[in-house]
Amino acid sequence: MPEEATKRLQSPVLSSDSSLSSAPEIAEFSVGDTTPVLNVERARAVDLSNLKKRGRAKESKEASVPAKRTRRETGTKPIYREATEEEKEPKKATEAPGGTADKAERKGKAEANGISPTAVQNKTEEAVEVASKVSTKRTKKSKKAKVETVKEEELSPDSPKKIRRRTKVTAEVQEEEQGLGLDTPKKSRKGTKTKLEVPEEEDPLGEIPKKVKRKRKTKEEKEAEAMPLAARTASLKVYIGAHVSSAKGVQNSVTNCVHIGGNAFALFLKSQRKWENPPLQEEHRDQFRAFCEEHKYNAASHILPHGSYLVNLAQEDPDKAKQAYDTFLDDLQRCEALGIKLYNFHPGWTGPSARPSAITRIATALNRAHAATSTVTPLLENMAGKGTVIGNRFEDLRDIIAQVDDKSRIGVCLDTCHTFAAGYDLRTPQAFKATLEEFDRVVGMKFLRALHLNDSKAPFGSHRDLHQNIGLGFLGLRAFHNVMNEARFEGLPMVLETPIEVKNAEGKAVEDKGIWAREIKLLEGLVGMDVGSEDFGVLERDLAGMGQEERKKYQEAFERKVEKDRKAEEKRKSGKGKRKKKEEEEKGEETEESTRSESD
Numbered sequence: 018m019p020e021e022a023t024k025r026l027q028s029p030v031l032s033s034d035s036s037l038s039s040a041p042e043i044a045e046f047s048v049g050d051t052t053p054v055l056n057v058e059r060a061r062a063v064d065l066s067n068l069k070k071r072g073r074a075k076e077s078k079e080a081s082v083p084a085k086r087t088r089r090e091t092g093t094k095p096i097y098r099e100a101t102e103e104e105k106e107p108k109k110a111t112e113a114p115g116g117t118a119d120k121a122e123r124k125g126k127a128e129a130n131g132i133s134p135t136a137v138q139n140k141t142e143e144a145v146e147v148a149s150k151v152s153t154k155r156t157k158k159s160k161k162a163k164v165e166t167v168k169e170e171e172l173s174p175d176s177p178k179k180i181r182r183r184t185k186v187t188a189e190v191q192e193e194e195q196g197l198g199l200d201t202p203k204k205s206r207k208g209t210k211t212k213l214e215v216p217e218e219e220d221p222l223g224e225i226p227k228k229v230k231r232k233r234k235t236k237e238e239k240e241a242e243a244m245p246l247a248a249r250t251a252s253l254k255v256y257i258g259a260h261v262s263s264a265k266g267v268q269n270s271v272t273n274c275v276h277i278g279g280n281a282f283a284l285f286l287k288s289q290r291k292w293e294n295p296p297l298q299e300e301h302r303d304q305f306r307a308f309c310e311e312h313k314y315n316a317a318s319h320i321l322p323h324g325s326y327l328v329n330l331a332q333e334d335p336d337k338a339k340q341a342y343d344t345f346l347d348d349l350q351r352c353e354a355l356g357i358k359l360y361n362f363h364p365g366w367t368g369p370s371a372r373p374s375a376i377t378r379i380a381t382a383l384n385r386a387h388a389a390t391s392t393v394t395p396l397l398e399n400m401a402g403k404g405t406v407i408g409n410r411f412e413d414l415r416d417i418i419a420q421v422d423d424k425s426r427i428g429v430c431l432d433t434c435h436t437f438a439a440g441y442d443l444r445t446p447q448a449f450k451a452t453l454e455e456f457d458r459v460v461g462m463k464f465l466r467a468l469h470l471n472d473s474k475a476p477f478g479s480h481r482d483l484h485q486n487i488g489l490g491f492l493g494l495r496a497f498h499n500v501m502n503e504a505r506f507e508g509l510p511m512v513l514e515t516p517i518e519v520k521n522a523e524g525k526a527v528e529d530k531g532i533w534a535r536e537i538k539l540l541e542g543l544v545g546m547d548v549g550s551e552d553f554g555v556l557e558r559d560l561a562g563m564g565q566e567e568r569k570k571y572q573e574a575f576e577r578k579v580e581k582d583r584k585a586e587e588k589r590k591s592g593k594g595k596r597k598k599k600e601e602e603e604k605g606e607e608t609e610e611s612t613r614s615e616s617d
Contacts, residue, residue, distance in 0.1 A: 243276070246530060246531050247277065248278055254508065257281060257511045257541060258279025258283070258511070259277060259533040260323060261279075261284060263285055266301040266304070271308035271314060282320060283361070289325045292344060302355060318359070320357050322357060328345050328362065330382040331364070331365035331366060331368070331376070332365070345362070345382065349386055353391070358394055359396060359467060361396045364407040365379060383427065393426075394428055396430040396466050397430070399429065399430075399439065400435055401434065401435040412459060414464075433492060434483070435482060438477075440480075443492060443500070444477075470512065470513050470540065471484040472484070473485055474490050474568075485564065486516065488563075489568075494543075494557040501540055511540075513537070515532070515536060517532045
């Protein structure tokens with residue numbers, strides 16, 4: 018082997034000629050360090066088996082040109098040139114770096130520079146090992162790489178080299194951009210990449226990022242969180258709770274209600290914000306029933322699931338109506354599987370159709386659902402909105418019930434916030450009595466089966482569905498004293514839907530379920546309380562003071578909206594009046610003209 022090839026690996030330029038005499042140099046390893054330094058300047062490595070394959074592919078391509086022409090001109094089959102004997106004969110690989118001549122030259126140079134022969138040998142072995150990783154291209158068909166040596170050229174041992182902060186560095190073969198001193202041609206078709214391992218201790222900055230581990234809760238912390246925030250009150254004729262979470266299974270809603278000290282609760286039977294949901298698991302069903310029995314919850318009377326917000330039984334489009342009905346029916350079937358007999362849902366909205374026809378579609382869907390189930394009773398919730406919303410007037414509820422065949426399996430859930438925002442007052446004993454009398458006259462008190470307890474952020478008659486905590490909103494504590502002491506509400510499930518989100522020390526919104534626990538005790542404490550007592554007066558003033566700023570903000574917003582609507586209505590009427598006057602003038606002119614023509 019020639020002496021010039023002591024430090025370099027070669028890969029020939031791709032061509033149809035199999036000669037290796039014109040191949041450029043590929044790599045040099047300096048021996049002045051104990052660590053091999055890669056100084057690849059004018060080089061590249063190519064698997065010789067790949068080279069042979071590409072060379073033949075080119076010859077085959079050249080041979081195919083006249084063959085195709087012959088086929089087109091004469092209609093004969095293509096004729097390909099056969100490989101010569103020289104081409105068929107396998108080529109011998111030249112000696113790879115690390116051979117006898119390579120070691121001899123390295124030894125000579127090292128002795129001239131005052132380096133020990135052992136260091137030279139170790140250096141050479143390490144250099145060859147690294148070079149084989151960089152310059153040898155491995156393929157699926159060929160595991161052994163053939164390398165060719167080339168003429169050596171002196172390079173500076175201290176050429177610049179960047180060290181990355183990461184432990185693994187991926188470098189393209191065109192290492193010139195990486196600062197490794199490579200002077201190679203552009204990246205090959207396959208984009209050969211080489212991974213260089215950089216030990217963590219060689220990181221010059223010592224700033225390897227560490228993974229942030231989330232602190233796990235201790236056993237004591239988990240037990241503390243599971244402890245009830247308040248004890249359940251027994252021997253009361255009112256059953257108060259909240260709409261609790263059923264995440265990770267409906268069975269968890271039972272323990273979540275125990276946690277806040279509630280005697281009734283609402284839940285979602287599945288995700289309320291998507292159409293497709295997995296079926297109810299038998300294990301979850303059995304656990305739910307077992308927990309209800311263990312904690313003494315009457316699933317038939319005091320558990321009130323809430324329907325999906327997506328469902329609109331008044332939907333006119335056939336496909337959308339089917340989708341809504343299927344989701345509604347699936348919820349009713351889940352109720353029966355869990356032993357639940359009450360199910361609350363929003364009636365829906367009319368869309369572009371007339372209100373009477375939309376109400377008829379709701380009643381028709383309820384009749385179909387009754388035929389497909391046997392025990393559950395759907396409850397129509399009264400609404401706060403206006404316009405196309407169904408249920409904001411008691412008359413809407415009456416008209417739906419009138420078209421339901423089985424009157425024993427239909428009911429109403431009154432929401433205090435919705436009732437107040439829709440224009441039915443509850444604040445004073447007189448107003449509260451008048452509202453209930455109207456409900457009884459229009460709908461019938463016998464259909465009232467449940468209550469949602471929420472104060473209102475928006476003023477009376479605003480038609481805004483904005484729930485507020487008890488005593489802080491426009492309803493005030495006096496309205497809830499009326500509710501808690503109404504004899505006709507005894508035994509009904511009363512469910513809080515008040516906000517419980519607060520900001521923690523970091524400014525992030527988190528849930529404080531202690532709010533529900535305190536509100537349950539507050540409402541239970543109103544039963545039998547004298548409104549003229551000092552205790553009630555102090556409690557009412559304190560709560561009202563806490564919500565004063567928010568009430569002022571919403572009052573001002575409401576007044577601005579009312580003024581805006583008033584101006585829009587005046588403009589509409591003014592435009593309508595002008596159009597009517599113009600139409601009358603045009604009609605008068607036509608009449609005058611026809612009279613003149615008749616006289617003529």
